[in-house]
Amino acid sequence: MPAQREVDEVQIRRLTDKIVDGLRNKDLEGLKRLYATDIVSFDVEPPLQHVGIEAKLENWAPVCTFFEHVNYEVRDLTITVGDGVAFGHAFARLSGTLKNGTAMSGMWVRVTYCLQKIDDAWLIVHDHVSVPLDITSGRAVVDLEP
DSSP states (O other): OOOHHHHHHHHHHHHHHHHHHHHHTTOHHHHHTTEEEEEEEEOSSSSSOEESHHHHHHHHHHHHHHEEEEEEEEEEEEEEEOSSEEEEEEEEEEEEEETTSOEEOOOEEEEEEEEEEETTEEEEEEEEEEOOEETTTTEEOOOOOO
């Protein structure tokens, strides 16, 4: 019988798969079930933080609005599980075809997930997305690949 932490890690990996599926299917309601209601999200778009599930969904809404077809990839996911809390980090890329027919290859970003087991379900309570910064130019470096 697998240890509880192994079971938890499998559940968290499935949650990450549901993020991928939710974005590819442009399913905001499905995504909503993966986050805590009071999530704090640090994403690449302004403002500095998105607080609460509605703000998180507003952050994802343009994906549904502007894309005809969406692809979302997560690579190199590493998860550490504790008693009722966990964190993971990975690389992720959003790409696809815009509604005007333009193909967009996207950019790889770094993402960190902080999760909490709430009522026997793992939920994301914090996520942080970033891109590397070129200190000399003050610009983001968006052409790197994992």
